[in-house]
Amino acid sequence: MKFIDSARIFVKAGDGGDGCVAFRRETYVPRGGPSGGDGGRGGHVIFEADSGLFTLLDFKYRKHFEAKSGEHGRGKDQYGHGGEDIIIKVPLGTIVHDEKTGHLLAEFEKHGDTFVIAKGGKGGRGNMHFATSTHQAPIKAEPGVEGEARWVTLELKLLADVGLIGFPNAGKSTLLSVISKARPKIADYPFTTKTPVLGVVSYQDKSFTMADLPGLIEGASEGVGLGIRFLKHVERTRVFLHLIDVLDPTHPDPIEAYDLIRRELKSFKKEFLERPEIIVLTKADRPEADELIEKTKKYFQKKKKKVFIISAAASKGLNPLLAETVKNL
Numbered sequence: 001m002k003f004i005d006s007a008r009i010f011v012k013a014g015d016g017g018d019g020c021v022a023f024r025r026e027t028y029v030p031r032g033g034p035s036g037g038d039g040g041r042g043g044h045v046i047f048e049a050d051s052g053l054f055t056l057l058d059f060k061y062r063k064h065f066e067a068k069s070g071e072h073g074r075g076k077d078q079y080g081h082g083g084e085d086i087i088i089k090v091p092l093g094t095i096v097h098d099e100k101t102g103h104l105l106a107e108f109e110k111h112g113d114t115f116v117i118a119k120g121g122k123g124g125r126g127n128m129h130f131a132t133s134t135h136q137a138p139i140k141a142e143p144g145v146e147g148e149a150r151w152v153t154l155e156l157k158l159l160a161d162v163g164l165i166g167f168p169n170a171g172k173s174t175l176l177s178v179i180s181k182a183r184p185k186i187a188d189y190p191f192t193t194k195t196p197v198l199g200v201v202s203y204q205d206k207s208f209t210m211a212d213l214p215g216l217i218e219g220a221s222e223g224v225g226l227g228i229r230f231l232k233h234v235e236r237t238r239v240f241l242h243l244i245d246v247l248d249p250t251h252p253d254p255i256e257a258y259d260l261i262r263r264e265l266k267s268f269k270k271e272f273l274e275r276p277e278i279i280v281l282t283k284a285d286r287p288e289a290d291e292l293i294e295k296t297k298k299y300f301q302k303k304k305k306k307v308f309i310i311s312a313a314a315s316k317g318l319n320p321l322l323a324e325t326v327k328n329l
């Protein structure tokens with residue numbers, strides 16, 4: 001099961017209407033006072049969270065959303081009507097980024113939350129605003145301002161009960177693949193997993209969802225690598241499994257490696273440190289790892305942390321880990 005539901009759409013707000021140049025017609029007065037009205041504002045494109053929606057599927061079929069422009073101002077002091085706003089409903093948990101800059105624009109958490117994703121252009125002022133005591137017949141009016149336009153990406157944060165975190169290559173995807181029907185890509189190079197993958201895990205009479213995330217690396221909380229973008233997807237998980245390969249050649253000291261990931265979690269979101277965490281030492285089928293695994297396990301146990309030793313490849317140690325995971329749900 002692919003975890004991420006995503007879409008990209010183009011939004012264009014309406015342009016503002018132009019201001020008008022007009023003069024009052026009065027008998028005996030060849031040119032009356034200026035009477036050109038303002039242009040109307042262009043329609044906004046607005047996103048609104050709707051608790052009745054659960055997918056971004058609608059956006060596969062409709063990708064362009066354009067609000068109407070404001071009307072131009074008219075003579076006789078008449079303002080142009082504003083263009084109507086467009087309201088696009090999105091499911092709770094939707095995260096919106098500007099595609100070009102990568103900036104986070106909005107996140108929708110509560111039913112009814114709204115955000116103007118493209119602002120309608122302001123209407124131009126008509127010449128009635130430009131008369132002064134020395135210049136009573138201005139032929140000047142402003143044009144309307146263009147409405148904002150941008151491509152945005154939408155992602156849906158899904159609810160997983162358990163999040164798998166750790167450095168690239170720690171064995172996260174392999175674990176998920178042996179305890180669920182999910183088939184994430186597995187390979188002996190880092191960043192194999194590029195988007196989160198969700199699996200359903202059953203243990204005894206319980207079942208829960210587990211999210212396999214792209215590996216985290218140093219600087220992740222500032223946006224290095226892929227991991228951080230997806231940490232948002234585990235904001236609501238109830239427990240983290242923190243996987244460590246003690247023989248990871250890029251992090252020879254597993255305890256330092258552990259601390260580094262904890263620091264990244266903390267800088268991303270302080271509350272992450274309080275979330276229940278189970279430390280999992282992986283790939284225990286390699287005899288050359290035995291000594292370091294024992295040493296690392298003792299260190300964490302002394303610190304009163306929960307540590308489990310597994311081999312996903314050899315299906316060892318999985319049941320005790322799942323039993324402990326279920327306890328934390």
Ligand SMILES: Nc1nc2c(ncn2[C@@H]2O[C@H](COP(=O)(O)OP(=O)(O)OP(=O)(O)O)[C@@H](O)[C@H]2O)c(=O)[nH]1
Nearest residue numbers: 168169170171172173174188191192193215312313
């Ligand atoms: N010997 C052994 N190798 C394993 C085990 N689990 C995973 N591996 C190997 O370790 C490498 C990385 O495994 P993945 O499951 O892709 O690791 P990952 O944490 O998902 O990596 P990224 O997606 O890159 O973050 C692969 O070559 C796996 O075959 C295990 O239990 N024993």
Ligand SMILES: [Mg+2]
Nearest residue numbers: 172173192193
């Ligand atoms: Mg992976």
